[in-house]
Amino acid sequence: MDEWVEQLSELADHVGCRIAVAESLTGGQLAAALASAPSAGDWFRGGIVAYHPEVKYGLLESPRGPVVTPETAEAMARTVAERLGADCTAALTGVGGPGPDEHQPPGTVFLATYTARGGVVVEGHRFAGEPIEVMTQSIEAALSALVTRIRIDGPNAGGE
Numbered sequence: 001m002d003e004w005v006e007q008l009s010e011l012a013d014h015v016g017c018r019i020a021v022a023e024s025l026t027g028g029q030l031a032a033a034l035a036s037a038p039s040a041g042d043w044f045r046g047g048i049v050a051y052h053p054e055v056k057y058g059l060l061e062s063p064r065g066p067v068v069t070p071e072t073a074e075a076m077a078r079t080v081a082e083r084l085g086a087d088c089t090a091a092l093t094g095v096g097g098p099g100p101d102e103h104q105p106p107g108t109v110f111l112a113t114y115t116a117r118g119g120v121v122v123e124g125h126r127f128a129g130e131p132i133e134v135m136t137q138s139i140e141a142a143l144s145a146l147v148t149r150i151r152i153d154g155p156n157a158g159g160e
Helices: 002-015 029-035 053-058 070-084 131-156
Strands: 019-023 044-049 088-094 108-115 119-126
Touching (some): 019 029, 019 131, 044 070, 070 108, 108 131
């Protein structure tokens, strides 16, 4: 995970990307991973931990209904960009386990990444393991996806 954080830090510094996150099942651990980078104060805007559905509906403007959906992840990624003044974001919603939730099996995760230049991309994942393992895999997927999106969208990932 540290390698992804280091790569993301270098990329964010290089392209001038301001990063924010919105997370549910990871409970703030994605934000903590980003905040651990030495230069995080230059590019990390912060995060919103929206664990309860009502927080997702209100603060992050997700559609009412089930929250373990691609639509919720997309709304979270877009809205956290607006709320925190970021131009590159990642959002995670899912079922960590040990049992199912919203008729979704444990390990179901939707990850949305957003860049001002490229818009939103949503990925669905099915991670295996205990809840902590699902959380760790979710965080690594989010870090990897942010690195990939910023590389793809190039120096204008931040919309400049």
